[in-house]
Amino acid sequence: MQPDPSDLTTEGAPPGAWQRRAASVMALLVAALLIALVALVAISSRDRDKALLRERHSYDVMLVTRQLDASIARSEAALGRFVISGEKRTGAIYYDEWKKAGRQLRLLTRLTRDNPDQAPLVAELGRLYDQRGKELAEPATRSFYKQGWTALSMFYRAGKASSIARIDTLLSRIASNERDLLGVRSDRATLSMDKANYLTALLSGIGLLLVLCAAALGWTTVQALAQRARARLDARVEADRAGALEWAVAERTRELSEANARLLAEAETREAAEAQLRQVQKMEAVGQLTGGIAHDFNNMLAVVVGGLDLARRRLTHEANEVGRHLDNAMEGANRAAALTKRLLAFARAEPLLPEGVEPGALIAGMSDLLDRTLGERIRVETRAAQGGWHVWCDPHQLENAILNLAVNARDAMNEEGPLLIETRNLTLRDGEVGEARAGDYVRIAVTDRGAGMTREVLERVFEPFFTTKPVGKGTGLGLSQIFGFARQSDGEVAIDSTPGKGTTVSLYLPRFVAAAGAASVAPVTPIAPAARPAASGAILVVEDDARVRTATVGSLRELGHRPVACASGEEALAVLGGGDDFALIVTDVVMPGMTGPDLIAAIADSHAHVPVLYVTGYVGDAGDAARFAGREVLRKPFTIAGLERAVAQAIAGGPRLTRPIAANE
Numbered sequence: 001m002q003p004d005p006s007d008l009t010t011e012g013a014p015p016g017a018w019q020r021r022a023a024s025v026m027a028l029l030v031a032a033l034l035i036a037l038v039a040l041v042a043i044s045s046r047d048r049d050k051a052l053l054r055e056r057h058s059y060d061v062m063l064v065t066r067q068l069d070a071s072i073a074r075s076e077a078a079l080g081r082f083v084i085s086g087e088k089r090t091g092a093i094y095y096d097e098w099k100k101a102g103r104q105l106r107l108l109t110r111l112t113r114d115n116p117d118q119a120p121l122v123a124e125l126g127r128l129y130d131q132r133g134k135e136l137a138e139p140a141t142r143s144f145y146k147q148g149w150t151a152l153s154m155f156y157r158a159g160k161a162s163s164i165a166r167i168d169t170l171l172s173r174i175a176s177n178e179r180d181l182l183g184v185r186s187d188r189a190t191l192s193m194d195k196a197n198y199l200t201a202l203l204s205g206i207g208l209l210l211v212l213c214a215a216a217l218g219w220t221t222v223q224a225l226a227q228r229a230r231a232r233l234d235a236r237v238e239a240d241r242a243g244a245l246e247w248a249v250a251e252r253t254r255e256l257s258e259a260n261a262r263l264l265a266e267a268e269t270r271e272a273a274e275a276q277l278r279q280v281q282k283m284e285a286v287g288q289l290t291g292g293i294a295h296d297f298n299n300m301l302a303v304v305v306g307g308l309d310l311a312r313r314r315l316t317h318e319a320n321e322v323g324r325h326l327d328n329a330m331e332g333a334n335r336a337a338a339l340t341k342r343l344l345a346f347a348r349a350e351p352l353l354p355e356g357v358e359p360g361a362l363i364a365g366m367s368d369l370l371d372r373t374l375g376e377r378i379r380v381e382t383r384a385a386q387g388g389w390h391v392w393c394d395p396h397q398l399e400n401a402i403l404n405l406a407v408n409a410r411d412a413m414n415e416e417g418p419l420l421i422e423t424r425n426l427t428l429r430d431g432e433v434g435e436a437r438a439g440d441y442v443r444i445a446v447t448d449r450g451a452g453m454t455r456e457v458l459e460r461v462f463e464p465f466f467t468t469k470p471v472g473k474g475t476g477l478g479l480s481q482i483f484g485f486a487r488q489s490d491g492e493v494a495i496d497s498t499p500g501k502g503t504t505v506s507l508y509l510p511r512f513v514a515a516a517g518a519a520s521v522a523p524v525t526p527i528a529p530a531a532r533p534a535a536s537g538a539i540l541v542v543e544d545d546a547r548v549r550t551a552t553v554g555s556l557r558e559l560g561h562r563p564v565a566c567a568s569g570e571e572a573l574a575v576l577g578g579g580d581d582f583a584l585i586v587t588d589v590v591m592p593g594m595t596g597p598d599l600i601a602a603i604a605d606s607h608a609h610v611p612v613l614y615v616t617g618y619v620g621d622a623g624d625a626a627r628f629a630g631r632e633v634l635r636k637p638f639t640i641a642g643l644e645r646a647v648a649q650a651i652a653g654g655p656r657l658t659r660p661i662a663a664n665e
Contacts, residue, residue, distance in 0.1 A: 569591060
């Protein structure tokens with residue numbers, strides 16, 4: 001049932017509702033205030049009574065102290081008269097006064113036992129009272145037995161005793177302390193009485209205020225009733241106005257709905273157009289990448305196919321020419337392998353074997369390689385940071401990145417000029433360089449004084465197959481490979497270039513700090529030729545591609561080993577479960593079903609003693625570098641010599657290679 005509009009105000013609440021709520025809140029506040037005041041008055045009255053009791057207690061202590069002093073004085077005076085006169089009635093007075101002093105002392109002890117300042121003084125006074133009693137008991141006894149002169153002499157000595165002065169001093173101190181305490185207690189009693197009087201007056205004032213509040217509430221009730229009547233009248237007027245507004249709002253809502261439908265249709269059309277544009281741009285980028293790959297691969301395959309065809313034609317007639325054509329074919333194949341490595345690095349799918357590397361030491365070890373590669377007309381200067389930090393990366397990939405940057409710098413300077421390679425330790429803020437997170441980094445910068453790059457070139461510099469070099473001078477994958485390597489190593493790349501002044505390319509790699517107790521980071525050293533191991537047991541070859549498997553098995557036989565081939569990880573598990581002993585497991589990384597790392601993990605307990613050699617051309621989903629830790633890795637394509645060295649290193653069980661075996665090794 002809908003409420004009567006006349007019962008509601010324009011704000012939608014019944015008239016007088018806020019007054020009722022205000023009255024309820026006020027009543028609760030007043031009741032709470034009254035309860036609090038009554039409690040405060042009761043507490044103040046209790047405090048006042050306690051203060052008065054303590055004040056009266058001090059008066060009692062002072063009174064008992066004076067009475068005790070008087071009783072002792074009267075007792076000693078009565079004893080003097082008894083010693084002189086010998087009257088037993090006078091002796092009884094002495095005895096009664098002394099006993100009375102004892103009772104007063106016990107009363108004083110009870111009164112002061114809760115006072116830590118007075119209790120020790122009263123206790124000492126009790127001891128002196130006992131001592132004085134003994135001093136006075138001797139002349140009293142002599143007088144009782146009519147020994148007048150002896151009693152008089154003893155009484156005289158008792159009058160000279162030090163206990164008299166000490167008793168007077170203690171009584172004076174007790175009285176003085178209690179007077180001081182009485183002053184404090186009197187002040188407190190006065191404050192308590194003032195507080196109680198103030199609260200009583202306040203309570204009376206609040207009572208008067210309540211009377212006024214009751215009158216105000218009555219007036220408010222009258223006003224609320226009048227307001228309710230006015231609100232009912234206003235509600236009727238507003239109901240008529242609301243009917244007209246409702247029709248207008250419905251008409252406007254219909255217009256807005258139609259406009260919204262048109263906007264949604266336009267948005268859907270625009271979104272479809274934007275999606276189509278993104279798809280066109282994506283296909284354009286894929287087309288550019290595919291075209292570049294096809295172009296370079298066609299060139300390299302032309303060398304391989306042409307060289308092999310010429311070698312086959314002249315195999316019987318011109319044997320001397322066969323070697324030259326085979327060399328050309330091998331060079332084309334090596335170029336194709338290098339291109340795939342760059343593509344994998346750009347796609348961040350190149351298998352990395354990271355370790356702790358100090359970039360300054362690595363660059364110092366590259367000095368001969370840089371000199372031979374760049375030529376004598378390039379003056380190379382290196383600057384290493386003091387106390388250089390280590391980074392966690394693949395040293396071979398870092399070496400290739402620095403070498404590629406140096407070659408680009410040489411070409412930018414027309415093969416003549418100064419080249420600076422420097423390292424620096426620095427701390428970056430979040431977002432200071434590209435997408436690099438905040439933290440410590442090592443900056444490896446390669447600076448040339450060449451032609452520099454325009455803004456248009458800088459915007460496309462990391463695109464694959466984009467190059468400003470003449471045809472045949474480069475693939476356009478150098479900086480793309482460096483970009484992929486930096487991102488794969490959790491780092492960043494930045495370029496600062498000015499046309500006509502030169503270019504600086506900076507690699508930012510995160511700082512690596514070895515855990516406590518970990519082995520020290522070894523410097524990067526070239527791979528020494530490995531001695532060919534004696535064939536000791538069979539070698540298990542796991543490869544899903546039949547042609548690659550046949551070639552690998554043939555190469556191992558050529559090297560004098562006894563290979564056992566398997567087409568999958570599951571088949572290899574069955575062979576290993578047969579109990580055969582193998583000197584080495586050579587396995588592909590990416591295979592259908594069980595991958596190479598999955599296979600090695602499955603036999604980790606049963607064949608932990610068997611060394612492993614991973615062979616890979618693309619890591620894909622199995623590319624977690626931690627899964628390759630402590631294992632040798634051989635990249636496809638590889639030569640028989642490269643396979644021989646990798647097998648020798650794996651079987652020998654020596655330290656892991658600082659870099660994987662390349663195709664031309």
